[in-house]
Amino acid sequence: MRKWLKRVDSFFGILLSGALLLVCINYFLPLPVFPILDAISIVVPWFILANVLYFVLCLLLLSNRILLTLMALLIAFLSFGSFYGFTSGDEESLPQEAFRLMTYNARGFNTRGYYEPKNAGEQIVDFVEQQQPDILCFQEFNRTFLPSFHKYKYRAITQVTSGLSPQAIFSRFPILNSDVISFPESANSALFADILIGKDTLRVYNVHLQSYQIPSREFLYANNGREFLKRLNRVALKHRQQAQLVRDHAENSPYPVILCGDLNATPFSRPYRILSKGMQDSFKKKGRQWGATYYLNQMLPYRIDVVLAYPGIEVLEHQNFDIGASDHLPVQVSLKFQGE
Numbered sequence: 001m002r003k004w005l006k007r008v009d010s011f012f013g014i015l016l017s018g019a020l021l022l023v024c025i026n027y028f029l030p031l032p033v034f035p036i037l038d039a040i041s042i043v044v045p046w047f048i049l050a051n052v053l054y055f056v057l058c059l060l061l062l063s064n065r066i067l068l069t070l071m072a073l074l075i076a077f078l079s080f081g082s083f084y085g086f087t088s089g090d091e092e093s094l095p096q097e098a099f100r101l102m103t104y105n106a107r108g109f110n111t112r113g114y115y116e117p118k119n120a121g122e123q124i125v126d127f128v129e130q131q132q133p134d135i136l137c138f139q140e141f142n143r144t145f146l147p148s149f150h151k152y153k154y155r156a157i158t159q160v161t162s163g164l165s166p167q168a169i170f171s172r173f174p175i176l177n178s179d180v181i182s183f184p185e186s187a188n189s190a191l192f193a194d195i196l197i198g199k200d201t202l203r204v205y206n207v208h209l210q211s212y213q214i215p216s217r218e219f220l221y222a223n224n225g226r227e228f229l230k231r232l233n234r235v236a237l238k239h240r241q242q243a244q245l246v247r248d249h250a251e252n253s254p255y256p257v258i259l260c261g262d263l264n265a266t267p268f269s270r271p272y273r274i275l276s277k278g279m280q281d282s283f284k285k286k287g288r289q290w291g292a293t294y295y296l297n298q299m300l301p302y303r304i305d306v307v308l309a310y311p312g313i314e315v316l317e318h319q320n321f322d323i324g325a326s327d328h329l330p331v332q333v334s335l336k337f338q339g340e
Contacts, residue, residue: 013054013058013065013068013069014068016047016050016051016054016069016072017051017054017068017069017071017072018072019047020044020047020048020051020072020073020075020076021071021072021075023040023041023044023047023268024072024075024076024079024080026041026270027041027079027080027268027269027270027273028079028273029270040232041265041266041268041269042266042268042296042302044076044080044266044268047076048073048076051069051072051073051076052073054069055069055070055073080267080268081284085283085284085286085287085288085289085290085291085318086288087285087286087287087288087318094316094317094334095316095336097198097336097337098316098334098335098336099134099135099173099197099334099335099336100131100132100133100134100135100332100333100334100335101133101134101135101136101137101204101258101260101307101332101333101335102128102131102133102135102136102137102330102331102332102333103137103139103206103260103261103262103305103306103307103330103331104124104136104137104138104139104305104326104328104330104331105138105139105140105208105261105262105305105326105327105328106120106124106138106139106140106141106142106325106326106328107120107140107326107327107328108140108141108142109121109124109141109142109144109145110325110326111142111144115327117324117325120325120326121142121145121325123323123324123325124145124323124325124326125145125148125149127321127323127325127330128149131321131332133332134171134172134173135169135170135171135172135173135195135204136149136152136168136169136170136171137167137168137169137170137204137206137260137261138166138167138168138169138170138206139165139167139206139208139261139262139328140165140166140167140208141157141158141166141167141168142166143157143160143166149170152170152171152172153171153172154170154171154172154173154174154175154195155168155169155170155171155175156168156169156175156178156191156192156193157169157191158180158189158191159180162180162182162189163187164180164182164187164188164189165187165188165189165208167189167191167206167208168191168206169191169192169193169204169206171193171195173195173196173197174195174196175193175194175195175196176194176195176196176201177193177194178191178192178193178194179191179192180192181205181245181246181249183210183238183241183242183245184241185238186210186238186242188208188209188210188211188242189208190205190206190207190208190242190245190246190249190261191205191206192204192205192206192249193206194255197337200256200337201255201256202255202256202257202258202313203250203253203254203255203256203257203258204257204258204260205246205249205250205257205258205259205260205261206260206261207246207259207260207261207262207263207275208261208262208264209238209239209242209243209261209262209263209264209265209271210235210238210239210242210264211235211264212231212232212235212264213231235264236265236269239263239264239265239269239270239271240270240271240274242271243263243265243270243271243272243274243275244274246259246275247274247275247277256310256312256313256337257279257309257310258307258308258309258310258313258335259275259279259306259307259308260305260306260307260308260331261305261306262304262305262328263275263304263305263306264304265304266302266303266304267281267303267306272306275306275308276306276308278311279308279309279310279311280308280309280310280311280313280315281306281307281308282306282307282308282309282315282318282331282333282335283303283306283307283318283331285315285318286315286316286317286318286333287318287320288318290303291303291318291320292320292329293305293320293328293329293331294327294328294329295327304328305328305329305331306331307331307333309333309335312337312338313335313336313337313338314335314336314337314338315333315334315335316333316334316335316336317332317333317334318331318332318333319331319332319333
């Protein structure tokens with residue numbers, strides 16, 4: 001019996017460590033060899049937690065299997081860094097030259113009343129009025145709410161005739177130029193705007209990567225789960241392609257860049273690495289606790305909405321707001337150009 005238990009123990013130890021190492025390797029692979037691992041990366045926090053618990057067990061039992069688990073945890077930390085924010089919650093006074101940017105997937109403002117709360121649109125408008133960000137980026141915008149944002153003199157909005165999921169960038173500063181980066185065979189896209197802030201020009205990308213579009217719980221089990229796995233693999237591959245399109249475009253920008261929006265992918269995935277390379281993640285700079293922006297099944301917290309800033313822009317503040325008006329939470333950051 002003891003020999004059998006040791007084999008089971010060894011199997012689970014290798015399984016947990018191996019799964020975590022595999023996702024870490026996938027994070028750095030330039031080619032989509034295992035795109036489905038980008039989707040599976042959603043469970044990385046739980047892999048890490050399981051490996052930490054197994055590490056403690058091995059430590060208590062003085063087991064030599066602790067070395068593999070320790071290696072997996074170290075590689076995960078070196079790959080992803082901390083996914084918990086330790087910044088103090090104390091508010092600091094912001095310099096006069098600072099500006100605030102908000103990104104929010106508003107789920108169409110729930111104009112058809114499919115979700116709770118029924119008055120989500122009014123809640124979102126009131127929330128924005130209360131926070132008064134200088135630059136406001138919406139994914140899944142609803143054009144019927146355009147009059148509600150009349151205080152923003154400058155705006156860039158996905159054209160009605162494009163057939164794309166509507167996105168909007170509202171700004172208190174002049175918008176000099178704007179355009180859309182369309183994604184092949186997708187209703188998702190990236191909207192960008194060149195915004196004049198004082199004497200500096202900033203390019204803001206409002207990004208919405210491919211949605212998984214799981215129609216129902218029954219779909220998860222259809223055809224013994226094979227259809228679900230195919231969907232995961234297909235969308236994960238699109239995520240990489242779409243992220244690379246945005247990245248290539250941003251690298252040719254004549255201005256400093258901010259990338260924000262709904263990635264539909266976690267910070268443990270290759271699409272996030274593609275977009276964040278050489279950029280500052282506002283949560284990692286100034287975030288607190290888990291930084292969740294989306295709750296799977298209204299329970300499991302994930303951070304899939306991000307703000308990534310060019311190194312020449314200083315991140316002063318990062319806030320998440322749990323207003324419950326959408327399936328996503330709004331993220332607001334305070335920024336300023338360095339040297340000002």
